[in-house]
Amino acid sequence: MSAYTDRPWLARYRAGTPTDITAENASALQIFMSAAAHAPDAPAIKYFDGVLTYGELDAAADALAGALRADGFTAGDRLAVYVQNNPAFVIGLLAAWKAGGSAVAVNPMNRQRELAYLLEDSGATALLTLNTLYDEVAAEVIAGGTTAVRTVISVSALDGQSRDDDRVLGDQSADVPVGTRALSAIIAEHDGTPVTPTAPSADDLAVLTYTSGTTGKPKGALNTHGNLAFNAQTYRDWIGLTGEDVVLGVAPLFHITGLVGHVMLAPLLRIPLVLTHRFAPAVMVDAVREHRPTFTVGAITAYIALADSGGARPGDFDSLRALYSGGAPIAPAVADRLESVFGAYIHNIYGLTETNSPSHAVPFGVRAPVDGESGALSVGVPVFNTVVRVVDDDGEDLPVGAIGEFATSGPQVVPGYWNRPDATAESIPGGELRTGDVGFMDSDGWFYLVDRKKDMINASGYKVWPREVEDVLYGHPAVAEAAVVGVPDEYRGETVKAFVSLQPGKAATGEEIVEFCKSQMAAYKYPRSVEILDELPKTATGKVLRRTLRDQAAARA
Structure with missing residues (x-):
């Protein structure tokens, strides 16, 4: 795009791949293993008053991986992870990879019908679930006998902190449901038993993340180890984050934003990830006050909720120097109001499940322009090594300023959908994702999201x-x-x-x-x-x- 050549600050962001992709961080698992090897005593997760180091996280994942293997979990199998923003999410993710398989990220809001569909469609052979979710939802699904699940591991929302805490908001059951094995018992039983994982390639499946299903049944996007690793580095290099930063887990971890912008980013930098079980404004403000995070990315509605919570005191948000918002467009008036509350500009970031979070972002420290005609705030420019075309219904390029569908290609685009070759051919022809999002590019190379095609x-x-x-x-x-x-x-x-x-x-x-x-x-x-x-x-x-x-x-x- 020639529009970038006369604008050095934009050209710098188009210079290419993040600078240090090596054998150590070319896959999602290698990023975690490198953090555990080089910074075993560094805090990996801060969960209320509990701290889990990278060494402890690695050992817990080894223990669960060993237990899964003992139960018959083999290369290519899938572990469904059905928890909130708990340390168990990260432990389960790592354990599935170490055992030679992949994870299925499950929305903890899903009920019986939805959970049954995801377990059946993914063919998951093991399930890691909150004990409360097992009692309320999963037990009935497993008893129905329609899934391939053989092993169920339960975890308490209290695991990972040193005391009962009202901030966990009602999910404080420590009871181990009948028919499940407690994760805490597995970790204690297998403590000190290392697991030698088969190193995955960049093309191997890491996580199945299911689309929202707005146009039919949810589809499992094939998020690979390389996809996750690349865009974790995109976050780091695009924003300029360092080993001095702290990540606040605002986005749900099962969602692609939380998975890449929280779970993968923290070990890449070997820094802490602050988790609060669920998003509740007062609890999140308390976590900011206690742990002083510097970066987060989340939906604009989460920022609005924090701004309107009434629980913040002057200075509470001072540590947050780098703020990004994805998942839904930001209205310029909202961006202005929130800047007055947080004292920092909220930068737009844009992507989909199929692009492993960002395909576009506003460069850190740069204010996004507002289109004079539509009043839309730009979602940014394409990130590293990413090409985005604006196309008509026939896939032909449209001129600058014309409204059409975003078609995206780059290292972060998934190779397809789980067992859906027809959907893959339709939505990702030749590796280029037809996003279903409609917008335009201006003469300076900024992209503007108008809407979803189907919402016109x-x-x-x-x-x-x-x-x-x-x-x-x-x-x-x-x-x-x-x-x-x-x-x-x-x-x-x-x-x-x-x-x-x-x-x-x-x-x-x-x-x-x-x-x-x-x-x-x-x-x-x-x-x-x-x-x-x-x-x-x-x-x-x-x-x-x-x-x-x-x-x-x-x-x-």
Whole structure:
């Protein structure tokens, strides 16, 4: 892209691969093993008042890997990991790799139907689960006999800290469910028994991460060891993180952002990862106050929740020098408000499960531009060794400024989907990912995300992109969160409906918000109705569920 040649600060970020990919860090497992070998006494995980060093983490993973092998877990098998943001997630991940297999990252919000589907589809032979989740969800699934699971290991949310702690928020059961083996007992039994793993190649499967299933059943993305290792280094080198930093685990670890931007990044730098079991604003503020993290990446809704929690005191956020947000677009008005709270600019980062987190990012220390016509804040520029085209429905390149689908290729793009050759051929033809996200590139090489293809609203023949309307809604002084969907309309075919939640202590009516939007956008774009909710429905990663709102509105209509 010639647009970069006259801008040295951008050209520096297009210079190529992160600088020191070697045999030691070319795979996800090698990154952890290198950390354990060279920094065994360095803190790996800080979990409330507990600390796990890299040496202890390595020994715990050895113990679990040995137990898995003893139960018949062989090369190529899969361990499903069904926990919250606990040390057990990292132990399970490492153990699966050391035992010669891979992991299946399972959303802890999944219930019986969803868990059964993931276990059946992945063919997982072992399950690591919170004991509370086993009792409430997994026991029924395993008893159903439809999965290949032979071994179930349970873990308490209290494991990894030195005392009971109310901050674990109600998941404080230490009971070992019948039919499971406690992870703590396995670690004690196999302590000091090293496991010699078969070193995986960069192309070997590391984790199956399942897509959200918005257009059908969830698909398992084949996240390889090389994919994870490359983008962990992208985070490090793009932002300029060092061995003096501390990572705050805001994003769920089962999600690709948490998996790469937290779990993989920390051992690459041999620095601590701060975990808090689940995201709760007051608990997260307390963790920031106690552990003084310097970097995090998470959904913008998480930052909004922290800003509006009311529990922070002056100076609490001073340690956070590098903040990034991915998973959902940031409205410029929200970015400005949050900067006033955190004292640091929140940089956009953009990617998908299939790109192992970032394919685009705003360079650290640079403020993203705002498109003058749409009002959208740029999601950044393509990261190292990454090529992104803006294409039409036929896959042909579109000119600068034209809106089309992002098509991404690079070392972070997955090779395909688990047992889905047709879906792989359709979505990743020739190794280039058709993202389903619609946007454009400006003449300076900045990319702007307009919306998901499927979320476009057709109102009387006019295209309305929900993202643009949401950005306007965020400019209202009382609005905390906003989501816009198309709903059936007898006259227009579809019409624009908005759902909002309000900032604490602020008041507004739906009619007032409609008038606010009406004054700032074309007649076919502004919402015809605004519904005020206490909270918008979200995924576990903090992304607002437009689909749920759309379905609810359509059912009422």
